[in-house]
Amino acid sequence: MSKTVDYYLAPQSPWTYLGHQRFVQIAKAAGATVRVMPMDLGQVFPISGGLPLGKRAPQRQAYRLVELTRFSKALNLPLNLHPKFFPVAGDPAARLIIAVDMHHGTEAALALTGAVLSAVWHEERDIADATTLAALLGEHQLDASCLALSSSPEVQARYDSYTQSAIDTHVFGAPSYVIDGDMFWGQDRLDFVAQKLAS
Numbered sequence: 001m002s003k004t005v006d007y008y009l010a011p012q013s014p015w016t017y018l019g020h021q022r023f024v025q026i027a028k029a030a031g032a033t034v035r036v037m038p039m040d041l042g043q044v045f046p047i048s049g050g051l052p053l054g055k056r057a058p059q060r061q062a063y064r065l066v067e068l069t070r071f072s073k074a075l076n077l078p079l080n081l082h083p084k085f086f087p088v089a090g091d092p093a094a095r096l097i098i099a100v101d102m103h104h105g106t107e108a109a110l111a112l113t114g115a116v117l118s119a120v121w122h123e124e125r126d127i128a129d130a131t132t133l134a135a136l137l138g139e140h141q142l143d144a145s146c147l148a149l150s151s152s153p154e155v156q157a158r159y160d161s162y163t164q165s166a167i168d169t170h171v172f173g174a175p176s177y178v179i180d181g182d183m184f185w186g187q188d189r190l191d192f193v194a195q196k197l198a199s
Contacts, residue, residue, distance in 0.1 A: 003179055003197055004033040008166050009113065010041045010174035011093040011127060012086065014079065017117035018071050019175055019187025024110050026190060030197035032179075036101050036109040037162040038094035041174060044163065048172030053087065071188070078122045085126040091159075092150070093127040098158050099150040100142055111140055 005027055009016045027034050045051060053061065065081055072079040093116045101109035115136050119125040125132050134147050149155060169178055177184045179196045 002031045002033055004035060005193070005197070006035045006037055006165075006169070006178040008037050008039050008162070008169075008171050008174060008176040008178070010090050011038060011097065011113065011116045012088050012090040012120055013041075013117075013174040014068055014121055015173075015187050016113075016175040017079070017121045018068075018075060018077060019190055020110075020114050020117055022075075022187070022190050023175070023177065023193070024114070026194045026197065030194070032197050034106055034110065036097060036106060036113065037165065038090075038097050038113075038159065039166040039171070039174070040091065040094070040159065040163045044166055044172060047167055048170070050172055080121060080124065083120055084124040085128070086120060088120060088126065089128040091128075092130070092133060095150040095155050095159055096133050096137075096146060098155050098162075099146040099152075100137075102155070102158075103143055103146050103149060108140070108142055112136065112142065115140055 007023070041050070042052075053064075068079060068081060071077075097109050097113050097116065100112045116127050119127050119132065119136060127133065130147065133150075134144065137144055137146055166176070169183065171178070171183065171185075173185055175187060177189070177193050179193065182196060184190075184193050184196070
C-alpha cells in the first residue's frame, strides 16, 4: 500500500527549490501519493516562533548564505544568492499551484512548483507578477484559465486550509514533508523521507 506525503511548501523558499526535484524523484520511485500543499509562511512563522528573513539576527542571515552556497554546489543546482525579485510575495504563485492542482492534477502542480521555484532562484523572474505566472503556465502547456481560477474564493479557501493544516500539524518551515504523522523539515532530511517511504 502506497504512502501519502503531505508536501508543505512555500514557492519563494530557496530550501524548497533545492529539494524539490529530489523529492519528486523520491516520491515517484516509492510510488507515493503526494498532496501539494502551499502554505502562507507569514501566518505560520508568528505562531511557530519563526522570523521573516529581514528580522533574523545578522549571524543567522550570514550563515544562511553559507549553507545555500554549500547545498547549491553539492547538488549542482544553480542558485542566485541575491535574486533580483526577492523578497517576493509567495501568495499569487501558491494560489496558482493550487489552481493547477485542481484543474490538471498533482503531476502538473509539482511541475509548476518546480518552475516557480526556479523562476525565483535561477531565472531572476518575478513570481508575484501575473505576466510571469501566465508565461510559466504557457511554458508548461498548462491551461491559461488557471490564472483566473487562482483568484477564486475556492482556491483561497484551499490555501487557507493548507496553512491552517500546517499550523495544526506543527509545521514551522518550508519545505516540510509529513508521512503517517511523522514530520521531516528541510530538504536536507530527504534521505529520511526516502527511508520512511520504503519502510
